[in-house]
Amino acid sequence: MGAKRFGGLAATILAMTLAVPAFASDAKDDPLAAYRSGEMYSGYVTGDPSSREIQDDDMMNPSFLWVDKAAELWTTADGTAGKSCADCHGDVESLKGAATKYPTTDAATGKFMNVELKINDCRERQMGAAPFKFESDELLGMTTLVKLQSRGMPMNIDITGPNEKWFKKGEEFYFTSRGQLDLACADCHITNEGMYMRAEKLSQGQPNGFPTYRMKWQKLGSLHRRMRGCNDNIRAEKLKGLGEDYLAVETYISWRASGLPVETPSVRK
Numbered sequence: 159m160g161a162k163r164f165g166g167l168a169a170t171i172l173a174m175t176l177a178v179p180a181f182a183s184d185a186k187d188d189p190l191a192a193y194r195s196g197e198m199y200s201g202y203v204t205g206d207p208s209s210r211e212i213q214d215d216d217m218m219n220p221s222f223l224w225v226d227k228a229a230e231l232w233t234t235a236d237g238t239a240g241k242s243c244a245d246c247h248g249d250v251e252s253l254k255g256a257a258t259k260y261p262t263t264d265a266a267t268g269k270f271m272n273v274e275l276k277i278n279d280c281r282e283r284q285m286g287a288a289p290f291k292f293e294s295d296e297l298l299g300m301t302t303l304v305k306l307q308s309r310g311m312p313m314n315i316d317i318t319g320p321n322e323k324w325f326k327k328g329e330e331f332y333f334t335s336r337g338q339l340d341l342a343c344a345d346c347h348i349t350n351e352g353m354y355m356r357a358e359k360l361s362q363g364q365p366n367g368f369p370t371y372r373m374k375w376q377k378l379g380s381l382h383r384r385m386r387g388c389n390d391n392i393r394a395e396k397l398k399g400l401g402e403d404y405l406a407v408e409t410y411i412s413w414r415a416s417g418l419p420v421e422t423p424s425v426r427k
């Protein structure tokens with residue numbers, strides 16, 4: 159891990175980010191205030207127009223191939239309990255709003271989970287089935303199906319209580335420079351947000367559109383895959399998808415996204 163090289167600047171940036179929920183002070187009346195004011199935005203805004211056009215049209219968005227398969231899986235019994243998701247949850251619409259609060263500490267097990275891990279928790283504990291593999295079509299599709307139920311609803315992460323240490327760990331990670339290029343996530347997604355890096359305009363690096371269909375991947379991909387790409391680009395030590403580091407960073411950036419509407423499934427170049 160690289161040394162912390164944010165001094166006074168870091169403090170300023172940190173104060174600015176810490177002010178996020180504060181400038182969403184109208185949050186009680188309008189949870190989407192920061193989004194409407196344009197202070198907070200996703201890669202949809204900085205992305206290229208053709209990706210936006212595809213994202214705007216569910217019939218054109220290839221992500222829905224995965225969503226359709228996941229809808230079939232939702233009603234398919236699996237595991238030793240012989241149950242399907244639908245047997246317990248009924249219509250998938252019953253999960254409306256659920257995704258906005260993840261990652262969080264799971265009430266049933268006390269473990270810290272994002273949506274992917276919660277789906278796998280149900281598979282293991284409730285169904286007696288094997289967890290879906292990281293980045294498998296099944297896990298990507300089911301995660302997208304679950305998050306889709308919250309589309310348009312503001313992200314709303316709780317960073318108090320048992321979640322606090324994950325938030326702190328993720329924040330620390332975000333502002334720590336690392337890798338051969340000695341860069342922190344914040345260098346690109348806060349300090350240089352809006353600037354061009356080669357042909358790409360740097361966004362705030364928000365998580366609210368994931369899983370995303372990326373042209374470069376020619377498939378749907380998870381937030382952890384995207385973060386891993388950024389982390390590998392700065393030639394930092396490789397980290398595991400769904401591992402603790404990325405889970406912590408996901409917590410920090412999901413909190414930073416407070417008030418941004420869930421956009422899953424987004425489309426990016």
Ligand code: HEC
Nearest residue numbers: 200201341342343346355358359360361363364385388389
């Ligand atoms: C050298 C600059 C750089 C660094 C450092 C960097 N990224 Fe990125 N990141 C990019 C670029 C370029 C993109 C694609 C354009 C965009 O959305 O900003 C991107 C995209 C993203 C996205 C997708 C946003 C969207 O709406 O599609 C996320 C999330 C993200 N980065 C998170 C991170 C995290 C977490 C870190 C630290 C591990 C990090 N990035 C470090 C350059 C960087």
Ligand code: HEC
Nearest residue numbers: 241242243245246253256266276277280281284285300304
């Ligand atoms: C045997 C019943 C059962 C089955 C089958 C089941 N679940 Fe669950 N699920 C629950 C219960 C009970 C909870 C809430 C308490 C808990 O987590 O134990 C829950 C919670 C969840 C949550 C979190 C909801 C929230 O508001 O935080 C998600 C997401 C979820 N399940 C997805 C799934 C998916 C996807 C499947 C199929 C792969 C599935 N579940 C299968 C019983 C089940």
